[in-house]
Amino acid sequence: MENILEVSNLSKKYQDFTLENVTFSLPKGMIMGFIGENGAGKTTTIKAILNVINKYEGEIKIFGLDNKKNAEKINTEIGVVLDEMFFPEILTPQDIDKIMAGIYKNWDTDLYQKYLKDFGLIASNQIKTFSKGMRKKLEIATALSHHPKLLILDEPTSGLDPVARAEIMNIFQNFIQNEDCSILISTHITSELEQIADYVTFINQGKIVFSESCLDIFDNYGLVKCTEEEFKQIKKEDYVRYQKNKYNYELLVANKKSFQKKYSISTIDKITLDKLMVLMIKGDK
Amino acid sequence: MLGFIKKDLLMIKSNFKILGFLIVFYIVMGFMGQMDISFILPFMCVMIMISTFSYDTFNNWDAYAVALPNGRLNNVKAKYLATILLIVVTAFLMLILSVIMAYSQNTVINWENIIFTLLGSVFGTILSLSFMFPIIYKMGIEKARICIFAGVFGIIILAGLLFKYVNLAGVGAMLAKLENYWPMIILAACVLIPYISYRISLKIYLKKEF
Numbered sequence: 455m456e457n458i459l460e461v462s463n464l465s466k467k468y469q470d471f472t473l474e475n476v477t478f479s480l481p482k483g484m485i486m487g488f489i490g491e492n493g494a495g496k497t498t499t500i501k502a503i504l505n506v507i508n509k510y511e512g513e514i515k516i517f518g519l520d521n522k523k524n525a526e527k528i529n530t531e532i533g534v535v536l537d538e539m540f541f542p543e544i545l546t547p548q549d550i551d552k553i554m555a556g557i558y559k560n561w562d563t564d565l566y567q568k569y570l571k572d573f574g575l576i577a578s579n580q581i582k583t584f585s586k587g588m589r590k591k592l593e594i595a596t597a598l599s600h601h602p603k604l605l606i607l608d609e610p611t612s613g614l615d616p617v618a619r620a621e622i623m624n625i626f627q628n629f630i631q632n633e634d635c636s637i638l639i640s641t642h643i644t645s646e647l648e649q650i651a652d653y654v655t656f657i658n659q660g661k662i663v664f665s666e667s668c669l670d671i672f673d674n675y676g677l678v679k680c681t682e683e684e685f686k687q688i689k690k691e692d693y694v695r696y697q698k699n700k701y702n703y704e705l706l707v708a709n710k711k712s713f714q715k716k717y718s719i720s721t722i723d724k725i726t727l728d729k730l731m732v733l734m735i736k737g738d739k
Numbered sequence: 740m741l742g743f744i745k746k747d748l749l750m751i752k753s754n755f756k757i758l759g760f761l762i763v764f765y766i767v768m769g770f771m772g773q774m775d776i777s778f779i780l781p782f783m784c785v786m787i788m789i790s791t792f793s794y795d796t797f798n799n800w801d802a803y804a805v806a807l808p809n810g811r812l813n814n815v816k817a818k819y820l821a822t823i824l825l826i827v828v829t830a831f832l833m834l835i836l837s838v839i840m841a842y843s844q845n846t847v848i849n850w851e852n853i854i855f856t857l858l859g860s861v862f863g864t865i866l867s868l869s870f871m872f873p874i875i876y877k878m879g880i881e882k883a884r885i886c887i888f889a890g891v892f893g894i895i896i897l898a899g900l901l902f903k904y905v906n907l908a909g910v911g912a913m914l915a916k917l918e919n920y921w922p923m924i925i926l927a928a929c930v931l932i933p934y935i936s937y938r939i940s941l942k943i944y945l946k947k948e949f
Contacts, residue, residue: 526808526809529808529810530808534803534806536803540798541798542798542800544754549749552745556742557741557807558808580753
């Protein structure tokens with residue numbers, strides 16, 4: 455399968471944080487969820503992909519091209535939403551339309567106006583009058599309106615109500631109906647990813663924990679709930695992490711089929727991305 | 740790049756009420772003979788453009804701009820071109836106002852004087868933008884304000900000391916010899932100085948992380 459984005463051994467050192475050998479790839483036509491707790495390195499990775507930060511080690515290829523050497527060509531085909539609001543507040547969506555028409559050769563004013571209408575954004579109002587959710591909608595409308603092939607979205611649904619989130623997830627799913635298009639989306643709302651993502655990359659403390667297809671994650675990983683006596687019988691190598699609760703133990707297992715064969719514990723729950731993240735970060739080994 | 744220029748001009752347009760009031764105020768003061776507006780209005784253009792740097796910083800525009808097609812190059816280029824465009828438009832406005840002022844006061848239009856004043860004010864403002872913009876790109880708008888203030892203050896003190904302790908008669912005589920070439924020298928400087936300043940700013944901006 456052809457990759458639209460390849461990140462290889464990306465490393466970046468700050469005084470109090472290090473991004474270490476981050477490696478993952480996003481195949482064409484797929485949605486990849488990029489998850490991790492606050493400060494794990496998601497935004498730094500996304501900024502490196504976009505050349506917002508440019509002093510790092512490693513290699514990033516987008517559309518098969520080096521992202522530093524071919525920034526101009528690459529950036530015309532990318533739609534971006536950053537974690538922080540970036541449009542000057544004194545401008546209006548109408549102004550953004552005029553500005554972007556002068557930046558993107560394939561800017562589609564009709565499509566942009568359609569998104570504004572669908573999102574209920576008034577084109578003549580200053581952005582400073584918009585709520586956080588409305589601002590995010592404007593950013594998403596802008597990211598989509600030049601027919602990009604790759605969307606790179608850092609927390610695009612933060613501040614949005616569930617109805618708006620569902621609406622936007624629907625737009626993203628429609629976007630990848632075109633098999634040439636892909637999405638890299640970083641979010642804290644992992645329940646959304648379970649519905650739309652094909653791949654999930656999990657980063658913790660600047661290191662990639664795993665980058666796998668959702669199919670593999672939900673097929674292989676499982677959540678075992680057991681008593682203390684049962685827990686004591688389970689070998690360390692048969693689980694990834696565990697957490698001791700008030701009344702039971704929760705174990706994250708990486709191969710639920712072989713675990714089930716080995717132990718008499720009958721119920722292994724389906725893992726959620728939320729639970730997986732919590733156990734990976736907070737659980738003990 | 741047109742989009743980046745539009746962005747700055749649209750931001751200025753959003754503050755047009757305040758700016759319009761200031762422009763009218765200065766023009767009225769100029770007509771009343773209370774103020775020489777030939778320097779104030781073009782210099783206002785530079786100050787207005789500096790306010791767009793504040794908006795950019797406050798709204799995290801730069802992080803987004805560099806992810807746009809040719810973002811780093813165009814963002815810097817647009818800042819210089821938008822400022823120079825504003826200065827040129829203001830210079831034309833000043834030219835028209837000078838003529839109107841001469842007619843309204845029934846005085847003979849001294850074209851040479853008007854052109855020299857305009858050229859001087861354009862040169863002054865271009866010089867100040869060329870001095871300030873690289874500092875803003877290097878240090879960010881907040882620190883740059885202090886730096887620019889200290890820099891201007893330093894230049895004034897240096898010039899004062901120079902005039903007080905150094906015999907500049909020779910320099911004066913040399914400058915007098917160039918009298919006929921001054922318009923050409925100023926015009927050339929109006930192109931060369933901002934170009935050098937732009938190259939420095941671009942070099943800084945290309946390396947910058949947001």
